[in-house]
Amino acid sequence: MNSVEAVAINAAAFVITLALFGIYVATLGHNPLDVYYVLWLGSFARQISIESTLTNAAPLMLTALCTAIPARAGLLVIGGEGALVVGGVATVLAGMLVAGAPFLVGVTFMSLAGALAGGLWIAFAGALRQYRGVNETISTLLLNYIAIAVMYHLITGPMRDWERVLKTSSWSIPDALRVGALPVIDVHWGLAAGIVVCLILYVVMRRTTFGFGVDVLGGNPRAAQMAGLPINRMVLICCFMGGAAAGLAGAFEVTAVHGFASESLVVGFGYAGILVAFLSRQNPAAIIFLAIILGGVAASGGLLQRRFDLPDATTQVLQGLLFMIVLASNAAYGRLNVFQPAAWRTA
Amino acid sequence: MTRSTLSRRGFLKRGANVVAASVAASAVPGMVAAMGNVTVGFIYVGPRQDFGWNQSHWDAAQKIAAMDGITVVEQENVPETAEVEKVIQSMIELDGAKVIFGTSFGYWDSLKAMAEKYPDVLFTHIGAIWKEGDPTNVIGYRGYTEEAHYLCGIAAGRMSDTRKIGFIGSKPLYFIYNNANGFMLGARSVAPETTMNVVITGDWNNPVKEAETTNALIDQGCDVIIANVDSPKVAIETAEARGVYTCGYHSDLSSLAPNGFLTGAEWNWASGAEFVRAFVEDDPYPNLKRGGFREDMVALSPFGEAVPQEVRDEVMAAKQGFIDNSLQLYAGPIADNQGNVIVPEGEVRNNDDVPFKLGIDWFVEGTIG
Numbered sequence A: 001m002n003s004v005e006a007v008a009i010n011a012a013a014f015v016i017t018l019a020l021f022g023i024y025v026a027t028l029g030h031n032p033l034d035v036y037y038v039l040w041l042g043s044f045a046r047q048i049s050i051e052s053t054l055t056n057a058a059p060l061m062l063t064a065l066c067t068a069i070p071a072r073a074g075l076l077v078i079g080g081e082g083a084l085v086v087g088g089v090a091t092v093l094a095g096m097l098v099a100g101a102p103f104l105v106g107v108t109f110m111s112l113a114g115a116l117a118g119g120l121w122i123a124f125a126g127a128l129r130q131y132r133g134v135n136e137t138i139s140t141l142l143l144n145y146i147a148i149a150v151m152y153h154l155i156t157g158p159m160r161d162w163e164r165v166l167k168t169s170s171w172s173i174p175d176a177l178r179v180g181a182l183p184v185i186d187v188h189w190g191l192a193a194g195i196v197v198c199l200i201l202y203v204v205m206r207r208t209t210f211g212f213g214v215d216v217l218g219g220n221p222r223a224a225q226m227a228g229l230p231i232n233r234m235v236l237i238c239c240f241m242g243g244a245a246a247g248l249a250g251a252f253e254v255t256a257v258h259g260f261a262s263e264s265l266v267v268g269f270g271y272a273g274i275l276v277a278f279l280s281r282q283n284p285a286a287i288i289f290l291a292i293i294l295g296g297v298a299a300s301g302g303l304l305q306r307r308f309d310l311p312d313a314t315t316q317v318l319q320g321l322l323f324m325i326v327l328a329s330n331a332a333y334g335r336l337n338v339f340q341p342a343a344w345r346t347a
Numbered sequence B: 001m002t003r004s005t006l007s008r009r010g011f012l013k014r015g016a017n018v019v020a021a022s023v024a025a026s027a028v029p030g031m032v033a034a035m036g037n038v039t040v041g042f043i044y045v046g047p048r049q050d051f052g053w054n055q056s057h058w059d060a061a062q063k064i065a066a067m068d069g070i071t072v073v074e075q076e077n078v079p080e081t082a083e084v085e086k087v088i089q090s091m092i093e094l095d096g097a098k099v100i101f102g103t104s105f106g107y108w109d110s111l112k113a114m115a116e117k118y119p120d121v122l123f124t125h126i127g128a129i130w131k132e133g134d135p136t137n138v139i140g141y142r143g144y145t146e147e148a149h150y151l152c153g154i155a156a157g158r159m160s161d162t163r164k165i166g167f168i169g170s171k172p173l174y175f176i177y178n179n180a181n182g183f184m185l186g187a188r189s190v191a192p193e194t195t196m197n198v199v200i201t202g203d204w205n206n207p208v209k210e211a212e213t214t215n216a217l218i219d220q221g222c223d224v225i226i227a228n229v230d231s232p233k234v235a236i237e238t239a240e241a242r243g244v245y246t247c248g249y250h251s252d253l254s255s256l257a258p259n260g261f262l263t264g265a266e267w268n269w270a271s272g273a274e275f276v277r278a279f280v281e282d283d284p285y286p287n288l289k290r291g292g293f294r295e296d297m298v299a300l301s302p303f304g305e306a307v308p309q310e311v312r313d314e315v316m317a318a319k320q321g322f323i324d325n326s327l328q329l330y331a332g333p334i335a336d337n338q339g340n341v342i343v344p345e346g347e348v349r350n351n352d353d354v355p356f357k358l359g360i361d362w363f364v365e366g367t368i369g
Helices: A003-027 A031-043 A047-072 A082-097 A103-132 A137-158 A190-207 A209-219 A221-226 A231-258 A269-279 A285-308 A313-331 B002-015 B018-028 B053-065 B082-094 B105-118 B145-159 B176-192 B207-217 B235-240 B269-280 B309-323 B356-357
Strands: B038-043 B070-075 B098-101 B120-125 B136-141 B163-168 B195-200 B224-228 B243-249 B260-266 B287-289 B296-301 B339-344
Touching: A003 A285, A003 A313, A003 B356, A031 A047, A031 A285, A031 B082, A047 A190, A047 A209, A047 A231, A047 A269, A047 A285, A047 B082, A047 B224, A082 A103, A082 A137, A082 A231, A082 A269, A103 A137, A103 A231, A190 A209, A190 A231, A190 A285, A209 A221, A209 A231, A221 A231, A231 A269, A269 A285, A269 A313, A269 B235, A285 A313, A285 B082, B002 B038, B018 B120, B038 B053, B038 B082, B038 B269, B053 B070, B053 B243, B053 B260, B053 B269, B070 B082, B082 B098, B082 B105, B098 B105, B098 B269, B105 B120, B105 B136, B120 B269, B136 B269, B145 B163, B145 B176, B145 B224, B145 B243, B145 B260, B145 B296, B145 B309, B163 B176, B163 B207, B176 B195, B176 B309, B176 B356, B195 B207, B207 B224, B207 B235, B207 B339, B224 B235, B235 B243
Parallel strands: B038 B070, B038 B098, B098 B120, B120 B136, B136 B287, B163 B195, B163 B224, B224 B243, B243 B260
Antiparallel strands: B260 B296
């Protein structure tokens, strides 16, 4: 795919979205220019805006990978929410095990535990598909409910911290193992992890024979099988990597944000990640930018509410418009002559 | 066109270190500058028109917004994640907020962290769990809604034909027990043979379960229903459709049940206005405040049409009893529903005996469930 083409089409989709959103707010009696300015002010104009945007974006990068990586192998996985939750619970358990360990050892262990739990969770759905013919979309959707139910069971019983009366939650990980903010910018370390993991998976998916094999598999599974590719193993690995990314998001929600597992892990990061994965057309590097854009929409949505007294649903209108138009713009790929090599041009 | 764009950019760069609110206000036409005013930020965990918990805070926001020199900014659906802190910072730095009302229990850690970061901003929280050592610019406050439930109970006891009333609770927590006990003690004060069926759903918000529970309670013969859940809307509408009486909780829900609504137990979070005033005028304020009708921290919904005047008078007399402290909710003899005597005959637990109320994990005699 031509990357100039991708950038141009996405930029056009973004402009069209803003134009339509402008019409929408105009019908509500607000000046679209004021609204655009507030969108900008709330998302990128100041340090606090950028910090809000990036804080919102951090978990989305990782949960988006949970859909994007398996999608490259031809699977539609929507289990990011569940993988994040099991990752968070595993992180708390790991934190209990390594209480008293040196900071780096403890945090690494907890992160790996979260990633491993999330990875196995989605790999299980991949295995069900490859060996038992269970549709992975349905199974990951149901696994979300199972993960959330298991977490509720644990935090209301076996792992409950009875000291925390009004908010039902698990035990807290040791304070010494809590991860703080990044240097310079007040955003937690999950952001750095998200960017690094996205870049690593970009290289893996775009620059290695494994990644090429996955693209072949995603393009035509039969051809991949005929070519002798180990498709079962590749599907499992893709599911594991995607699930591990979402599990890592859960690990950072625990180590950097809450310190414990609670219903605050279930706030829709997994589902928003699906949106990011589709917007980025399953490209791990593009996920970074699109997560930031959606994070910015969410961050400025708050300011939009406050300045114009608009309901929170306005932000969802903007997100929905963006999603529909970017998906519709997919139809434009390959049809704009200007982006085609001269020899392919039709007119 | 180009010129204006450039100047706005330059303006933004220069403005980065200036008070953000004034920049924003002057840059956005039609916005009223917050200069000289006090901006108060309200953060809600759910939609503010939820016929329940969040709406009770929205009511307060509207009352506080009506005060002179106060501008209120509001944001709803803010989850209890890292986002809360960013919303608080954004309100402080972009809107110039000087007071933040964090209206969900789970905001507590974030409020404390932000209070340390912004010592010249006042934060309020609804859990009343402030303790020595926490930042002094944080206030915890919470009303004794059990007193309002007692008044609902009087109305329920007078109106019930079956002598059975129903209570739906969300979580097995001390204030839910207190509310249930208040409701029951109120009912028994006028109709001693009353029994109460209690169901705890386990969720703050589970409309399906709440509707099922309401139907089940009515099938068991209960003809007055009160629901202590985040949004009692579903329970009240279900009960109204079944033709039984209901009492509200959190905010004024009389519009949901024109036929069967008796009255309701409301918070009066607008009492937080006094903190705002004290903070602005540099007067001392408490860090921890609990209170009932006497302290004007709870309220009673308007009576429904079904309630006759003599019942209204009786309820209002009891309310006056709370106000002048002549009526104590936990006045002996009180036994729990297992037969244990909790408050012996002749003994009285004062309405402001907080440690006693926090420790309550039992239902009074006559409660089933």
